[in-house]
Amino acid sequence: MIQYPFLQKGATIGVTAPSSGVNSALHNMFKQSCESMERKGYTVVCGETVWTQEKAKSSSANKRANEFMEMMQDENINIIIPPWGGELLIEILEEIDFEKINKKWVLGYSDTSVLLLAITLKIGIATAHGTNFVDVRGEYSDHTTAMWQSVLSTEVGDSITQYSSEKYQAKWQHNNPSPCVFHLTEDTNWKTISNGNVSITGRLLGGCIDVIRHLIGTPFGNVQEFRKKHCNNDPFIWYFENCELTTTDLRRSLVQMKLAGWFENCSGILFGRSAANHPVNEYTAEDVYTELANELQIPIIYDVDCGHRPPQITFINGAFAEVEVEGGKGVITQHFK
Incomplete structure (x- = not known):
């Protein structure tokens, strides 16, 4: 059977970069996500890999895998949300001891989906394909994105319904910040x-x-x-x-x-x-x-x-x-x- 993690109110979010980290020019943008989540009542713990990026990855495969495993085994961390995707997450899979992964949510998309699918296929723990951490930095989230919290707080045996969005974003406009991050046009x-x-x-x-x-x-x-x-x-x-x-x-x-x-x-x-x-x-x-x-x-x-x-x-x-x-x-x- 599938094992489903559960997101509690006031959870501690572990942010680690199993693929790409955040280069120094974007550190302030990333910190906005941390502050946004803390305003919502979460505690945010960032790993070392978050703050570095060189040669298409946050750090060595070994360091990325070790930091991910440390957060998965840390009882004080309830959910892991990478900053975003990247290019070379696949390098860390052979460094991960899947049998020692604890049941907690991992949320993200893009390159992160390699890790999500591998966890579910290998050990039958459900994983969440949804928003990246950097995309929750706005003053508020659109309704579709914000549903990640409700979905991950669904009890085993229960169900949850989501609806298609009203509007979507055709183009990223990083030089034109929006209160909800996306420009849904x-x-x-x-x-x-x-x-x-x-x-x-x-x-x-x-x-x-x-x-x-x-x-x-x-x-x-x-x-x-x-x-x-x-x-x-x-x-x-x-x-x-x-x-x-x-x-x-x-x-x-x-x-x-x-x-x-x-x-x-x-x-x-x-x-x-x-x-x-x-x-x-x-x-x-x-x-x-x-x-x-x-x-x-x-x-x-x-x-x-x-x-x-x-x-x-x-x-x-x-x-x-x-x-x-x-x-x-x-x-x-x-x-x-």
């Missing part, structure tokens, strides 16, 4: 390949496809073993977000996942909004989604609230979910069972 519209209403159920798994695809064929990406051990052979709903892949690279990655058996007993796939998805020779993301839907004979929903075009719905790896799309609006209910 574009109308959100969840789309389906069938162009009709869709309803699917299954256990959620996913993350940033750029990086989680590299778990295929490793001890950290054994989806079949996870299904047998923790899921009673329930169907899966996969969710993906594309950070930088062209459409042909996206297609290659999805075909590899299919050949590796990741889409066996899959009831549907969700794709987040993406500023990548650059067409190659007029081959578009919609072409990719259509081909996959036809091959797997399953519904595909796209432009959902997931990824590098915020805001983020909080997806729980391992939770049993019901996803419904009607008239461009989405509803997702996650059951902690």
Whole structure:
């Protein structure tokens, strides 16, 4: 069965950088996140890796893994939220003793999703794909982003419902600070390949496809073993977000996942909004989604609230979910069972 952590009021947040740290020019911005969370009643503990960044990583793989494990084993730390993603988190996986990981939430997206998916697949502890720590630095959060607290405070056996956002951010504007961090200017519209209403159920798994695809064929990406051990052979709903892949690279990655058996007993796939998805020779993301839907004979929903075009719905790896799309609006209910 899946083990679900629980976020208590006034929790202590451990911030460590298993991928990229924060370079000195952005330290003040990061401190705003710490102050924002402390105003909300949390205690924030930052590791050494947060404050350094060199050669595409916060520090050595060994140091990053050790600091993460120390926070996972520290009984005074209740949840771990990295500052943001990065590029090379995958380096630390072989340095982590997964059997010594305590049951507590790890929350984030982008490169962090490699760690999230590996934890859930290896040991059956639910993990949370949602906001990064730097994105909670505003005076307030939009409703979609703010739901991370409610989702992570859901009791085992209970369920929680989230709704698609009203608007999303098309472009980052770091030189134009907003009270809620994001500039939500574009109308959100969840789309389906069938162009009709869709309803699917299954256990959620996913993350940033750029990086989680590299778990295929490793001890950290054994989806079949996870299904047998923790899921009673329930169907899966996969969710993906594309950070930088062209459409042909996206297609290659999805075909590899299919050949590796990741889409066996899959009831549907969700794709987040993406500023990548650059067409190659007029081959578009919609072409990719259509081909996959036809091959797997399953519904595909796209432009959902997931990824590098915020805001983020909080997806729980391992939770049993019901996803419904009607008239461009989405509803997702996650059951902690």
